[in-house]
Amino acid sequence: MEALKISPGFEKVMPQEYLELVEDGPYGRGLGVKDLGTFKELIEVHPLCAGCALGLSIRLILASLPNPENTVIVGTTGCNAILMPQVAIHNIHCLFGNQSAVATGLKRALRLRYPNTHKDVVVMAGDGGVVDIGLAPTMHSWFRREQFTTIMLDNEGYSNTGGQESGMTRQGVVVNMAPLGKKFPKVPLHEVAKVAGCAYVATATPARARRLGQMVRRAILVAREIGPAYVQIFCPCSTNYKFPPAESLKRAKETEITEYMVPEAKEWIERIEKGPKAEEVSNEA
Amino acid sequence: MSTLIGLPKNGYRVVPGPEAYLSPSAAIMGVVLPEEGQGLIEGEIVPQEVAMEEIANRLLSARNPMLFPGPLVLWAWSDKAVAKAKALQDMVAEVPGMRIIPMPDYRPKYPMINPEVEINPNHPNLTIWHNNIDVCMFVGVHCHFANLALKIVRAGTDCYTIALCGERGHEDAMITLRDVHAEEVRKITETIKRVKMGRVSCQKEE
Amino acid sequence: MPERRVVSPEYMLFDAPREKKYLIGNEAVAEAAKRANVDMAIVYPITPQSEATHIIGDMYAQGYIRDYYRGEDEFNVMSAVAGAAMGGVRVFTATSGPGTLRAFEMFPVWAGHRLPIVCAFMTRGVNSPLSIQPDNIEIGWLADTGMLIFHAEDPQDFFDMTLQAYIIAEQPEVHLPVGVCVDGFFVTHTREIVELTPEDEMLPPYDPSVSPVVAMDMETVPVRHMKDPFVMKSNYISYNTHASWQQEVRAAAERARKHIYKYMGGPIEVTHPDAEIMFMTSGTAAAQARVAMERMRAEGIDVGLVKIKVIRPFPEKEIAELAEVPGIIIVPEHNITGWLAREIRSRVNNNSKIYSGPRVFGGMTMPPEVIVKETKKLLQAGVAV
Ligand SMILES: Cc1ncc(C[n+]2csc(CCOP(=O)(O)OP(=O)(O)O)c2C)c(N)n1
Ligand code: SF4
Numbered sequence: 001m002e003a004l005k006i007s008p009g010f011e012k013v014m015p016q017e018y019l020e021l022v023e024d025g026p027y028g029r030g031l032g033v034k035d036l037g038t039f040k041e042l043i044e045v046h047p048l049c050a051g052c053a054l055g056l057s058i059r060l061i062l063a064s065l066p067n068p069e070n071t072v073i074v075g076t077t078g079c080n081a082i083l084m085p086q087v088a089i090h091n092i093h094c095l096f097g098n099q100s101a102v103a104t105g106l107k108r109a110l111r112l113r114y115p116n117t118h119k120d121v122v123v124m125a126g127d128g129g130v131v132d133i134g135l136a137p138t139m140h141s142w143f144r145r146e147q148f149t150t151i152m153l154d155n156e157g158y159s160n161t162g163g164q165e166s167g168m169t170r171q172g173v174v175v176n177m178a179p180l181g182k183k184f185p186k187v188p189l190h191e192v193a194k195v196a197g198c199a200y201v202a203t204a205t206p207a208r209a210r211r212l213g214q215m216v217r218r219a220i221l222v223a224r225e226i227g228p229a230y231v232q233i234f235c236p237c238s239t240n241y242k243f244p245p246a247e248s249l250k251r252a253k254e255t256e257i258t259e260y261m262v263p264e265a266k267e268w269i270e271r272i273e274k275g276p277k278a279e280e281v282s283n284e285a
Numbered sequence: 286m287s288t289l290i291g292l293p294k295n296g297y298r299v300v301p302g303p304e305a306y307l308s309p310s311a312a313i314m315g316v317v318l319p320e321e322g323q324g325l326i327e328g329e330i331v332p333q334e335v336a337m338e339e340i341a342n343r344l345l346s347a348r349n350p351m352l353f354p355g356p357l358v359l360w361a362w363s364d365k366a367v368a369k370a371k372a373l374q375d376m377v378a379e380v381p382g383m384r385i386i387p388m389p390d391y392r393p394k395y396p397m398i399n400p401e402v403e404i405n406p407n408h409p410n411l412t413i414w415h416n417n418i419d420v421c422m423f424v425g426v427h428c429h430f431a432n433l434a435l436k437i438v439r440a441g442t443d444c445y446t447i448a449l450c451g452e453r454g455h456e457d458a459m460i461t462l463r464d465v466h467a468e469e470v471r472k473i474t475e476t477i478k479r480v481k482m483g484r485v486s487c488q489k490e491e
Numbered sequence: 492m493p494e495r496r497v498v499s500p501e502y503m504l505f506d507a508p509r510e511k512k513y514l515i516g517n518e519a520v521a522e523a524a525k526r527a528n529v530d531m532a533i534v535y536p537i538t539p540q541s542e543a544t545h546i547i548g549d550m551y552a553q554g555y556i557r558d559y560y561r562g563e564d565e566f567n568v569m570s571a572v573a574g575a576a577m578g579g580v581r582v583f584t585a586t587s588g589p590g591t592l593r594a595f596e597m598f599p600v601w602a603g604h605r606l607p608i609v610c611a612f613m614t615r616g617v618n619s620p621l622s623i624q625p626d627n628i629e630i631g632w633l634a635d636t637g638m639l640i641f642h643a644e645d646p647q648d649f650f651d652m653t654l655q656a657y658i659i660a661e662q663p664e665v666h667l668p669v670g671v672c673v674d675g676f677f678v679t680h681t682r683e684i685v686e687l688t689p690e691d692e693m694l695p696p697y698d699p700s701v702s703p704v705v706a707m708d709m710e711t712v713p714v715r716h717m718k719d720p721f722v723m724k725s726n727y728i729s730y731n732t733h734a735s736w737q738q739e740v741r742a743a744a745e746r747a748r749k750h751i752y753k754y755m756g757g758p759i760e761v762t763h764p765d766a767e768i769m770f771m772t773s774g775t776a777a778a779q780a781r782v783a784m785e786r787m788r789a790e791g792i793d794v795g796l797v798k799i800k801v802i803r804p805f806p807e808k809e810i811a812e813l814a815e816v817p818g819i820i821i822v823p824e825h826n827i828t829g830w831l832a833r834e835i836r837s838r839v840n841n842n843s844k845i846y847s848g849p850r851v852f853g854g855m856t857m858p859p860e861v862i863v864k865e866t867k868k869l870l871q872a873g874v875a876v
Pocket of ligand 1: 125128158159
């Protein structure tokens with residue numbers, strides 16, 4: 001928090017949005033989805049399609065970070081990366097599919113440099129980025145029990161490159177590169193995550209905003225203390241699935257919300273959430 | 286290594302543009318960064334004081350001088366940053382008409398940049414054109430992005446660029462100094478004051 | 492682990508006492524990583540590199556290196572060291588041939604991100620067919636990634652160049668990755684006398700606050716920074732940004748030259764600069780060419796040697812100047828493509844005097860007599876000298 005101050009005198013010239021971020025941003029305040037509308041958000045305008053469920057999910061994720069002042073996001077190529085430059089915390093775009101490997105190095109580096117602070121590393125990537133091209137580093141980060149959170153923005157296909165089939169596309173759906181319909185089922189990565197070593201696994205939807213916020217927050221807190229966390233968010237893509245943007249949220253509801261924790265994670269979450277100041281979890285390691 | 290090397294043998298000079306469709310980076314053209322105690326004027330290595338004097342002259346002769354402070358001085362992330370920020374503001378106060386437009390980040394900004402309130406390394410020329418800036422000074426911009434912006438400015442505008450670097454300096458600026466911290470900024474301010482005094486007394490004699 | 496003290500780079504390279512040890516190249520590079528005060532090593536097995544990173548694993552176990560793990564493959568290892576470097580720590584990794592190719596997408600990314608990663612490339616043949624034997628074809632491919640590329644001749648070079656690599660890579664105006672290359676087996680598995688600096692002396696820690704780009708830690712400086720955003724809106728100025736970015740990476744390599752002179756004594760080593768016949772070569776081919784030179788000089792033939800230590804930034808001025816004197820320049824290499832001859836040919840005025848060869852590859856050795864024979868054959872064929 002020390003670093004989050006403008007040099008005296010330069011307030012006069014800093015663009016308004018920075019003044020608002022410093023005075024009214026979410027840094028160090030323990031805010032959440034329920035507080036949206038009462039503070040300066042980490043993202044406001046972005047160039048994603050109108051009504052994009054993925055854009056909405058990112059907005060909710062950003063509002064749910066327990067300590068945005070100490071969080072670094074690792075993204076990957078895809079629709080999310082078009083939005084990320086506008087996000088008011090440090091974030092990385094390296095290559096398509098290597099996000100969990102980059103996050104592994106980053107998390108370990110930050111642990112060496114800041115042994116007394118939790119620097120939360122959050123991977124946020126499209127379904128193609130996670131389940132296809134990036135499956136090896138995703139799974140291996142879980143096998144190795146790396147302590148960061150992986151969030152998949154599941155729009156059931158490669159949206160950024162024009163709507164091709166991904167491992168998360170449902171069986172039978174006709175999309176680019178699946179001209180006869182996809183020939184195998186949607187990959188149950190949330191189930192795989194449980195056996196691969198995740199201490200927390202959830203499937204969420206932006207249509208249930210507060211629940212999504214709670215899951216993201218829990219995932220990050222579990223990743224700090226217990227082990228890897230995985231959150232899969234269903235973000236239907238109106239552009240490539242060709243439905244009216246206004247229908248995004250209605251469609252986003254059509255998914256199952258699930259939550260899984262290993263016993264230690266459950267115990268830990270209960271301890272913090274029942275504690276006196278549930279919203280203000282210490283950032284000290 | 287401390288001898289004055291002079292200009293590159295090919296005669297390349299770092300001068301106001303518009304230089305080219307894609308201007309070369311000065312380092313590739315043979316411009317060498319200064320050693321301790323030195324600066325660069327238009328690609329030529331000179332003693333630090335000479336560069337300071339030229340900075341003062343350029344700023345005081347400008348129609349519309351502008352300071353572009355970057356994140357390294359805009360944020361109070363260290364005591365050194367705060368001290369340098371203070372020294373810079375004192376310097377600006379000594380240059381008649383000098384204004385400040387910050388470079389708070391390096392992202393391609395969406396939906397668009399307002400050149401009245403900020404400058405961006407990806408299209409610095411917009412801010413220069415819009416505000417009719419004839420002399421500008423970069424300070425506290427991370428070196429990679431400073432060089433990027435300085436080269437784009439040289440490619441497309443006739444702005445005279447000055448870069449005060451906390452590290453090793455910037456060949457892509459018309460004048461650059463290295464190892465500039467609060468104390469060196471104060472030295473520049475003193476130089477500005479002295480040059481100003483000289484100009485006033487000259488005018489009196491006329 | 493003994494108590495260690497930080498010493499300056501200048502002291503370590505120029506003044507520190509040296510102790511003679513009988514080491515293979517893989518041991519020498521590990522000893523360098525130890526003295527370089529590396530924070531983290533991320534590794535993946537491949538012959539002939541693995542032994543070096545086993546030893547570094549032992550150093551981690553002893554406390555010399557603060558974090559270490561075996562990654563899932565070379566692409567992800569190179570990605571993970573990038574993540575660590577972005578987080579502001581000093582990293583080391585190594586690979587060989589097929590591993591280099593598996594990881595290749597990351598090398599221009601390291602340069603574009605301005606990450607001072609040091610990677611040792613213990614070169615070997617690439618498939619197909621599979622070969623674990625020495626062959627440095629990969630150096631030619633690495634040369635255009637934006638990284639600095641050094642080519643070591645022997646275990647001593649490997650030790651020194653690895654230390655020099657960290658010092659040069661982390662100069663604020665350079666801040667680029669360095670590939671320290673050796674010819675696999677010939678260097679990695681050959682035991683020679685290596686003069687080491689004291690084990691209890693190490694380089695100062697890496698300081699991310701002088702980096703030319705923002706460290707990804709939310710405090711050096713805070714708030715809104717992305718590493719690195721797309722710059723691909725369809726307009727002239729976005730293209731210009733990408734172009735300028737690439738130019739700045741090349742400019743940074745150019746700035747390394749001064750430090751290459753200061754810390755490495757220059758990018759080349761010349762013996763008999765006025766000779767009529769000049770061998771220009773790098774790596775172990777330089778060692779073989781030196782023997783060939785001595786034999787021929789004993790016979791009264793005027794032969795000299797230019798050993799090229801730095802492939803990027805290529806010593807173009809030095810080579811162009813040296814190339815003026817001899818009547819013939821012979822470039823022995825351990826690869827089929829003749830990448831070094833290509834480099835030299837494109838930089839000298841009269842390049843018809845450059846003879847690319849002898850070239851051996853796939854693990855074949857290059858006996859000095861082969862160099863001698865080929866040179867004599869050229870002379871007999873009446874190549875102007
Ligand atoms: C190595 C590599 N292969 C392919 C691509 C092309 N590519 C860029 S984004 C993308 C699809 C992204 O899909 P997903 O991860 O599902 O994210 P979405 O755009 O749907 O949010 C692809 C295939 C690339 N950039 N790099
Ligand atoms: S293509 Fe789909 S996922 Fe991408 S921004 Fe548009 S609506 Fe969102």
